[in-house]
Amino acid sequence: MNEPHVDARETPNDAAQAAAPDADAASGATAATQAVPFAFTGLTREYFRIWIVSLALSILTAGIYSAWGKVRKKRYLLDHTRIAGDGLDFRGTPLAILRGRIIAVVLFGGIALGRHVMLELQLAFIALLLLLTPWIAVASARFNARNTFYRNVAFDFDGRLATAFKVFLGFGALAIVTLGLAYPWFRARRARFLVAGHRYGATPFTASVGTGDFVLMYLLAGLAVVASVIVFGVGTGVAIAARASQGAEAAPPIGFYLGLALFYASYIVIFAFVRARTQNLIANGTIVGPVHMQSGLRGTWLSWLYVTNIVAVIGTLGLATPWAVVRLARYRARTLTLTASAPLETLPVASAGRASATGSEVSDLFDVDVAL
Amino acid sequence: MTTFTARRFDGRAPAGETVTLAIDGDAVAIIGHDAIAHFARRELAADAPVPGVARKLRTPDGHVIEVAPTAAFDALWPGKDALGRFAFRLESRWSTAILAACLGAVAIWLLVAFALPLIADPVARSLSPEAEHAIGLHALRTIDRVYAKRTRLSADERERVAGRVWIFLEDEPALRDYQLEFRRMGSPNAFALPGKIIVVTDELVHLVKSDDELLAVIAHELGHLDGHHAVRLVLQQSGVAVLATVLAGDAVGMTFLAAAVPAMLLDARYSRAFEEEADDYAFALLARHDVSPQAFADVMRRFEADRRTAEPRDPVYRYLGSHPATEERIRRAEDAARAMKRPGG
Numbered sequence: 001m002n003e004p005h006v007d008a009r010e011t012p013n014d015a016a017q018a019a020a021p022d023a024d025a026a027s028g029a030t031a032a033t034q035a036v037p038f039a040f041t042g043l044t045r046e047y048f049r050i051w052i053v054s055l056a057l058s059i060l061t062a063g064i065y066s067a068w069g070k071v072r073k074k075r076y077l078l079d080h081t082r083i084a085g086d087g088l089d090f091r092g093t094p095l096a097i098l099r100g101r102i103i104a105v106v107l108f109g110g111i112a113l114g115r116h117v118m119l120e121l122q123l124a125f126i127a128l129l130l131l132l133t134p135w136i137a138v139a140s141a142r143f144n145a146r147n148t149f150y151r152n153v154a155f156d157f158d159g160r161l162a163t164a165f166k167v168f169l170g171f172g173a174l175a176i177v178t179l180g181l182a183y184p185w186f187r188a189r190r191a192r193f194l195v196a197g198h199r200y201g202a203t204p205f206t207a208s209v210g211t212g213d214f215v216l217m218y219l220l221a222g223l224a225v226v227a228s229v230i231v232f233g234v235g236t237g238v239a240i241a242a243r244a245s246q247g248a249e250a251a252p253p254i255g256f257y258l259g260l261a262l263f264y265a266s267y268i269v270i271f272a273f274v275r276a277r278t279q280n281l282i283a284n285g286t287i288v289g290p291v292h293m294q295s296g297l298r299g300t301w302l303s304w305l306y307v308t309n310i311v312a313v314i315g316t317l318g319l320a321t322p323w324a325v326v327r328l329a330r331y332r333a334r335t336l337t338l339t340a341s342a343p344l345e346t347l348p349v350a351s352a353g354r355a356s357a358t359g360s361e362v363s364d365l366f367d368v369d370v371a372l
Numbered sequence: 373m374t375t376f377t378a379r380r381f382d383g384r385a386p387a388g389e390t391v392t393l394a395i396d397g398d399a400v401a402i403i404g405h406d407a408i409a410h411f412a413r414r415e416l417a418a419d420a421p422v423p424g425v426a427r428k429l430r431t432p433d434g435h436v437i438e439v440a441p442t443a444a445f446d447a448l449w450p451g452k453d454a455l456g457r458f459a460f461r462l463e464s465r466w467s468t469a470i471l472a473a474c475l476g477a478v479a480i481w482l483l484v485a486f487a488l489p490l491i492a493d494p495v496a497r498s499l500s501p502e503a504e505h506a507i508g509l510h511a512l513r514t515i516d517r518v519y520a521k522r523t524r525l526s527a528d529e530r531e532r533v534a535g536r537v538w539i540f541l542e543d544e545p546a547l548r549d550y551q552l553e554f555r556r557m558g559s560p561n562a563f564a565l566p567g568k569i570i571v572v573t574d575e576l577v578h579l580v581k582s583d584d585e586l587l588a589v590i591a592h593e594l595g596h597l598d599g600h601h602a603v604r605l606v607l608q609q610s611g612v613a614v615l616a617t618v619l620a621g622d623a624v625g626m627t628f629l630a631a632a633v634p635a636m637l638l639d640a641r642y643s644r645a646f647e648e649e650a651d652d653y654a655f656a657l658l659a660r661h662d663v664s665p666q667a668f669a670d671v672m673r674r675f676e677a678d679r680r681t682a683e684p685r686d687p688v689y690r691y692l693g694s695h696p697a698t699e700e701r702i703r704r705a706e707d708a709a710r711a712m713k714r715p716g717g
Contacts, residue, residue, distance in 0.1 A: 046424040049469040053462045056476030059483070072422050072459060079425040086379070086388060087426060089436070113610045118510055151388055152436040153383030201386065345387040 009350035036291070040326075042080035048322040050076050063105075064320060067098035083150060084344060092147035100140070107132075133172075134164035137194070145198055153349050159185050159197025167193045184214040191282045201220060201349040203289040209282055214370045217277045221270055228266040265307060272306050273299030283336065290342035296335040376445060379438040380404065393429075393437060394450060402437060418449035420456025423463050484612065485669070489645075491494030492607035496600040501514050501567070504603060510554065511602075523554035525574050528552055533572070536583050540661060547594060560678055562589045564596035566603045579674055588658060595653030595658035601646040609664070644697060651701055655708035664712060669705035672698060 054069025071094050078088035107129045114122030138161050143156035171186040188211040194209035239256060276297035283295035309324035376393040380402065392403040400416060402409045409431070416429040416437070427445055429437040439445050451457055462468045523530070534552050541547050553571045560576040570593045580586045596602065655665040676698055 037516065049463045049466065050423065052473045053459055053469050057459065057462075059476040059479050062483075068455060068459070072456075072463075075422050076425055079422075086438075089428065109610065113606075118506075120431040149436075152383040152434075153386045310672075345385055347386050349383070349385055363629040 033339050034343075036084050036338035036340050036344065037082070038336050038338050039082045040080055040329045040331060041082055042077060042326050042329060044326045046324045047073070047076055047326055049326075051322040054147075063101070064098065067094035067101055070094070070097050076147065077325070081329075081333065083338065086151055089149040090147055091149060092143060096143050101134075103132075130169070130172075131266075134168040135161060137168060138164045140199075141197065150200070151344075153201045153347075156199040156350075157197045158199065159193055163193060184218040185211055187218075187278070188214040191278075191285075195282060195286050199350075200288055201347055203204060203347050206287045207282075208283055208287070209285040213281050214278075217274060217281075221274050224270045224273075225267075228270070229262060232259060232263045268306050268310070269299070269303040272303035276302045279332075289347055291338060291340045291344070291347075294337040295332075296337075296341070297332070297334070301331065374444060376439050376442075378402075381436045381438065383434050383436070386552060388438075393435070402431075403452065413448070415489035418451050420451040420453040421446055421460045423460065438667060451587050452467075455682075488608050488611045488706065489604070492611065493600075493609055494603045496603040498626070499600075499603060504652070505567030505601075507606075508565040508569045510555065511565050512569060512571070515555070520557050520571075521555055523574050525554055525577060529577065533577060533586065537587065540587050540663075549599060550594065551713070560675060561577055564593040564602055566606075568597050570594075570597070579676070579678060580670070580671055582667065584663050585671040585674070587661075587663055588668035588671055591654035591657045595650030596646065596659065598653055599646065599649050601650065605643065605646065647697075647701065648704075651704060659708070659712045665705045665708035669702045669709065672702045 038075070050069075050072055052068070054073060056187055058064075058066040058069055066253045068228065071090065071092060074090045074092070081088050107125060107184045110125035111122055111129070114120075114125055138157070138159055140302060141157040141159065145155040148155045167186075167189045171182065171189050175181075175186040177185040191214075192207045195205050195209070198205040236259065276299045280295045280297050281321070283293045286293050309320070312320035313324055373394060375395070375397045378391050378393045379388045380391045381388050389404060391405075394401040394403060395413065398413045400411045400413050402411070411431065415432055419428045419430075420429060423441070423442065426438045427441050427443060427449065429439070429449065437692065446460075451460075462472050464530055524597075525533075533554075537552065538548065550568045552571050553569060554574065554577075555571055556574045557577065560571075560573060560579040562572045564570050570590065576589065577586070580589070648657065651668070654668060658665050658667065
């Protein structure tokens with residue numbers, strides 16, 4: 001069926017260029033660049049039932065089922081992430097997730113208990129968590145990539161642990177030492193490391209994520225935080241002065257709580273803008289062979305989603321969580337466009353020998369999935 | 373003969389082909405564009421069903437056959453994984469999903485209300501006194517660093533208070549191994565730390581109008597020490613924190629926030645149960661030494677009055693500061709005082 005193109009798998013970019021003109025009759029692609037339909041088709045009412053059963057069985061099994069529940073939730077969300085009509089297929093085993101859960105419980109339980117028992121113990125657990133972060137990041141990315149299939153072809157992650165140590169601990173430490181000034185560099189390096197380590201079939205991801213864009217974004221975010229602190233500070237000062245002039249027993253400071261709520265809301269808005277810009281920068285800089293992405297998340301709309309989600313989730317004691325998850329996924333999918341300069345069918349697939357040597361079965365025992 | 377329209381992915385390229393899946397008893401035919409593949413039904417491994425998710429069969433040669441989820445297909449390939457089938461049945465209907473949720477809610481209530489305290493109690497009691505004391509000293513150091521200032525009570529005053537408590541416990545030497553600390557913290561208060569440490573604030577010593585009122589407060593704190601309440605509270609709070617981590621494990625920040633609200637309510641619930649236990653202990657201890665539990669009611673009223681004047685006239689503060697629990701505790705103390713009077717005549 002696609003044999004002629006598979007021959008050219010050694011040089012994916014060339015293969016894509018060469019394959020475009022004589023593409024399959026079936027796919028019918030002749031134009032240089034074509035839009036690839038991308039959609040999220042999940043339904044809140046379906047996802048809610050999967051979510052609530054997962055939560056209930058997790059409670060009834062003292063948390064053990066949560067790994068199985070996570071696989072089912074992930075299968076639902078990925079299956080409904082449709083690229084050119086076909087969903088993503090998650091085949092991860094719950095055991096890796098269970099291992100991740102145990103690690104998380106030990107680390108965070110240690111930090112929580114250490115707070116009461118001994119400061120040194122808490123610091124030791126925090127240090128352990130920091131030290132393990134690069135390994136956790138690499139192992140989780142590998143587990144998730146290797147177990148995610150699109151049209152029966154797996155993704156992969158082969159970012160090196162040594163590089164992860166340099167990025168997470170080196171640049172992370174630099175960000176702390178410089179009191180956050182180097183944080184944009186850390187985030188840019190981390191994004192490049194995580195994106196460029198991925199592969200789909202035999203096609204490596206390339207990341208052209210500019211550090212300058214990150215620096216500019218965090219500079220603006222920092223200024224916005226300073227501005228909101230000043231506005232809130234001045235507002236509080238004025239309110240206190242006004243109150244003092246009327247005597248201490250004057251009207252109750254309802255305005256103060258309103259101001260405080262606005263102050264926290266401003267943080268959510270800034271967070272949403274940073275989130276939107278970060279995801280756009282990373283997506284737009286990610287190239288998979290002939291496939292390019294264009295993400296158009298808007299800070300304003302994302303702020304609205306975050307604020308309403310938080311209100312709904314807290315107001316329903318968490319029951320609105322599936323609704324919040326589905327509408328975020330829907331918005332992300334709506335704002336993401338994929339374009340391909342060659343049919344997806346022509347993307348090369350790793351040879352069988354390579355796949356088994358690094359296959360997920362080999363490293364299964366060391367697979368973990370920790371959501372930090 | 374049943375047929376399904378399916379997509380076949382052979383894995384040799386990211387390409388799909390529309391095929392027809394025809395099942396006749398145990399024989400399965402996959403009819404493609406230019407070839408037909410034959411299999412026995414059991415040769416095709418099915419994934420565990422998830423509602424609304426395409427079902428997938430794997431052929432022995434590694435092809436994936438994807439079929440839209442239908443009851444007819446699920447009947448033919450229910451999936452090998454029993455747990456997955458069970459979860460699928462629960463997830464497929466609203467009635468079962470909500471029933472599962474109700475069972476889960478009951479289970480979490482049982483776990484938090486009974487199981488956690490049941491575990492925390494023996495663990496707290498099996499801690500060595502040295503370990504408990506170390507935890508208490510750590511807590512006291514933190515309090516000193518963050519909240520407390522050095523006492524301004526004179527040495528005479530401190531000795532008088534300590535001596536009064538010492539004499540009160542004359543015939544109960546087993547209770548005399550506490551450590552009494554004085555601190556200035558801005559409001560009248562007393563609390564018990566792990567390792568038999570009782571902290572009394574200067575403001576409390578000034579607030580009480582009689583020795584009996586002071587002894588009532590100390591008796592209450594001795595109740596906390598007797599029940600190892602501080603350590604149990606820490607253990608139970610950590611248990612709730614771990615539970616929240618597990619349940620919200622893959623959740624985003626906002627769900628964690630939602631998990632924090634019930635956790636806070638639970639902490640309040642635990643504290644209330646411990647306060648009641650300590651009150652009962654105090655009423656009994658006071659009665660044994662011919663001190664009326666009325667002293668406890670009096671000092672509680674004084675606490676409330678002090679709190680009302682100290683707090684700003686602020687609706688939010690006033691709302692949070694209204695303690696129906698305090699009224700209840702005063703009532704219980706007065707009941708105990710009446711019960712003490714009755715037998716004596």
